[in-house]
Amino acid sequence: MIMLSIDAERLLGRIRELGQIGRGSDGRLVRLAATDADKAGRDALVSWLRTAGLEVAVDRIGNIFGIWRTADNADEPPVLLGSHIDTVINAGIYDGCYGVLSGLEVIETLKAAGHAPARPIAVAAFTNEEGVRYAPDMMGSLVYAGGLPVEEALATVGSDETTLGAELERIGYKGSKEPGFLKPHAYVELHIEQGPVLEREGVPIGAVENLQGISWQRVTIKGEANHAGTTPMTMRRDAGHAAARVVTFLRDRARNANTPTVATVGCMSFEPNAINVIPSQATFTVDLRDPDEQRLQVEEAALAAYLKELAADEEVTISVERLARFEPVTFDRKIVELVEDAARRRGLASKRMTSGAGHDAQMIARIAPSAMIFVPSIGGISHNPREHTPDASAVAGANILLEVVSRLAAE
Amino acid sequence: MIMLSIDAERLLGRIRELGQIGRGSDGRLVRLAATDADKAGRDALVSWLRTAGLEVAVDRIGNIFGIWRTADNADEPPVLLGSHIDTVINAGIYDGCYGVLSGLEVIETLKAAGHAPARPIAVAAFTNEEGVRYAPDMMGSLVYAGGLPVEEALATVGSDETTLGAELERIGYKGSKEPGFLKPHAYVELHIEQGPVLEREGVPIGAVENLQGISWQRVTIKGEANHAGTTPMTMRRDAGHAAARVVTFLRDRARNANTPTVATVGCMSFEPNAINVIPSQATFTVDLRDPDEQRLQVEEAALAAYLKELAADEEVTISVERLARFEPVTFDRKIVELVEDAARRRGLASKRMTSGAGHDAQMIARIAPSAMIFVPSIGGISHNPREHTPDASAVAGANILLEVVSRLAAE
Structure with a gap:
């Protein structure tokens, strides 16, 4: 044939x-x-x-x-x-x-x-x-x-x-x-x-x-701006550091999960964004995707729980805005x-x-x-x-x- | 008197x-x-x-x-x-x-x-x-x-x-x-x-x-931009994630050292800075201070060693520019x-x-x-x-x- x-x-x-x-x-x-x-x-x-x-x-x-x-x-x-x-x-x-x-x-x-x-x-x-x-x-x-x-x-x-x-x-x-x-x-x-x-x-x-289902969120972390030279490490409320912890949390979690979950922090900005000032604010986006709706919800919940723990741990305030959500x-x-x-x-x-x-x-x-x-x-x-x-x-x-x-x- | x-x-x-x-x-x-x-x-x-x-x-x-x-x-x-x-x-x-x-x-x-x-x-x-x-x-x-x-x-x-x-x-x-x-x-x-x-x-x-002595450096990490939805976690060269690891490394090290060393990442930017694109580049500043010149040099060396290890681990390229350096x-x-x-x-x-x-x-x-x-x-x-x-x-x-x-x- x-x-x-x-x-x-x-x-x-x-x-x-x-x-x-x-x-x-x-x-x-x-x-x-x-x-x-x-x-x-x-x-x-x-x-x-x-x-x-x-x-x-x-x-x-x-x-x-x-x-x-x-x-x-x-x-x-x-x-x-x-x-x-x-x-x-x-x-x-x-x-x-x-x-x-x-x-x-x-x-x-x-x-x-x-x-x-x-x-x-x-x-x-x-x-x-x-x-x-x-x-x-x-x-x-x-x-x-x-x-x-x-x-x-x-x-x-x-x-x-x-x-x-x-x-x-x-x-x-x-x-x-x-x-x-x-x-x-x-x-x-x-x-x-x-x-x-x-x-x-x-x-x-x-x-x-x-x-994949898609979950897009924007996270804003507010800490306290302070002098990078005069503020001891133990007295800082560093929004930039808190944001970095979220980035590594998401990556480690998605990478170790052995599931198709992908997590990406694509946008990041610090305020006041000065070399010698501890960041008072960090804003970043989270792009979570998973072909399974149940698992996507679990990932969203895990992030929310981590942010709550982080806010207490770093003495920062964290707000989350939902930008987009599509089911798989x-x-x-x-x-x-x-x-x-x-x-x-x-x-x-x-x-x-x-x-x-x-x-x-x-x-x-x-x-x-x-x-x-x-x-x-x-x-x-x-x-x-x-x-x-x-x-x-x-x-x-x-x-x-x-x-x-x-x-x-x-x- | x-x-x-x-x-x-x-x-x-x-x-x-x-x-x-x-x-x-x-x-x-x-x-x-x-x-x-x-x-x-x-x-x-x-x-x-x-x-x-x-x-x-x-x-x-x-x-x-x-x-x-x-x-x-x-x-x-x-x-x-x-x-x-x-x-x-x-x-x-x-x-x-x-x-x-x-x-x-x-x-x-x-x-x-x-x-x-x-x-x-x-x-x-x-x-x-x-x-x-x-x-x-x-x-x-x-x-x-x-x-x-x-x-x-x-x-x-x-x-x-x-x-x-x-x-x-x-x-x-x-x-x-x-x-x-x-x-x-x-x-x-x-x-x-x-x-x-x-x-x-x-x-x-x-x-x-x-x-304190002051060491200011600008670090640029280059990875690979890729689609946030289609690139599995294991295939990423995420410059933003690598930068986040440096932020947490510096903070953890300074905080656990029980020395007057302070370390701050005050500036941070991602490229292309899009919600659904894995960052191809992250640029940030490092402000290290210590009243002891010897210890300041040790901190600088520790950062350099970490960046070298990180570059291999995350398959990214890292360049460092010295912005300012004052001895204590x-x-x-x-x-x-x-x-x-x-x-x-x-x-x-x-x-x-x-x-x-x-x-x-x-x-x-x-x-x-x-x-x-x-x-x-x-x-x-x-x-x-x-x-x-x-x-x-x-x-x-x-x-x-x-x-x-x-x-x-x-x-």
Whole structure:
């Protein structure tokens, strides 16, 4: 049996072409949602969708769909593939775009091979996944899944004081379809891992079975500013030292736990931040993630208990502000098994894994059986011009998507 | 025997009056060196010196001297008292000014009592002790002691791009005397403690026997920025965590040592300082102080060894920049004993102690037997509008100075 394969050159060529759209004079790739650069990217995608003979639809939040239906399957719920084509500032070329263009590639390949799927196959590019210009992130898929009213999303004011609705209208991508108009039979998102695991373990395919829950908190510790030379060690209420103890506590706990829990202190600032003054205040963020909601709650409680103990021990006052909280998402077991099976059939090793980052798939999972496929990111680097996935890996991932979609569309 | 005492009201009144000079419309006290506000403070001081019948002299770096000499003692080296009247931004009213005005008060008291000292007594206000506008701090006394050529000091460019020499000229305090023109027989500086020890221990007089050595370093740790969600704990090179380990190492070591060593991390910054990115870089300062040079070197070596071990352990690179280094100063034992003796005679408890802060006395100690007298700072607070020493404590300190100076001037 000769296996069907996608057109590697076409896929890789489009990834590179889209990756040139939105580069400034400094060479940096920036296609923030609903900007002129995003419009240019969208125009390129729509032109490819049309050339492939797909029906193009845009919904009210600007999500773009390329739909392949036949007379025989038009009434069936479609298999939906997708991701996003908006980017962060100074982005790489793979994040999101790889999934959208692979979805298109898979449809074109099946179409050209004379395939007759039992249900439509569609590819989606969701609006504003990155959330750099407008918060929250994953906005288009959230609205599509009914998690945020479209009017509210369109009224969002961005970091540049613009309004998303007006900007979508301006660039011609405020569509008329009601978000959710296509109710998917299943949703599959192919994406770069954005982490180091697949590369380090030498595994080409990640069968993503779940997505971590995220807990973001901002901690403020208040002590007492005092002269660094004249205040004995025993008479200090050093907010900076107390903050350092939290950093090592979180790291030691997560590292010793032998669980997938990750804990990160990414932001830190001291006040008054003077070389010869004991810090009166330290403010820092805590990013806790775990694929298990129960365990995430245990980690949050452990931090809270430690902060209480620390406040007494260091004679400091500690306040905590919750910045964000998402429960973990469990993907559809059957689709995950299809991914593993497809990898086996193509002779590729696969690994069940957890997505540490947020993706549109976690929103669409609310309305349809969903899963994700990961391919390696060199060095785990993403949101960075050095973001890279080798051509062979990108092609292998798209072929796995092809295999999985064929099976889902045959159901 | 009735003991001579200073005029408490006159001293306290002048401290308060000088403390009103240089307040902005926001009520904050700011008399940075060689500004208009500094000129106003200097003018007030000079007027008090003249009213007291003292000979006023200003040297080339702007140090002001009020000299009391008689026909009988004019050829003898003088006893010098002093401190500074420049301030930090948003200062209290005692730091420096208390010592200068007490010096004047002591001279006036002795003069009025018909005292006939065996040698002249002079009071000095040294230029730019705080070092806020022009670096380094303690500049006037450093130049006076021959530690910095006067031309070099006058050429110093300030944080506001002005030149000290031009600014001194502008405010009329670029004098003609050569720094060092008065070679002191002894130097005594009365100062607020700026630390919490005297108040907490209920001791009114500090007999300052030495001054800590200071080691300032800036440490930069470089790790690797990575996604906070997708990078397992074991695959991280977290510069922020490594920095936190240094903070707790320094604190634990200094606290457990049972020595006067103090260690402070006052400045800290993370890069890229984003909630969901593992810090690629952490930069922080280390302020180490110890009255014993040998021990200070041991502490520096211990930090260096720890950083080396840490770099290997956390797979980070660490670089260290030396920002400042002063060896400890040992004050004159005989003057310290005079201070203790004076306290005993006035029925006051005293405590031998170390100055944790830098003072003009450490510079003048290079050219003359020197020591300091401390009085309590409420809450240890200084460089702050809440800086406070109770009236009775301020008066008691000035009377101890009076006693010590009488003895030194009789030698």
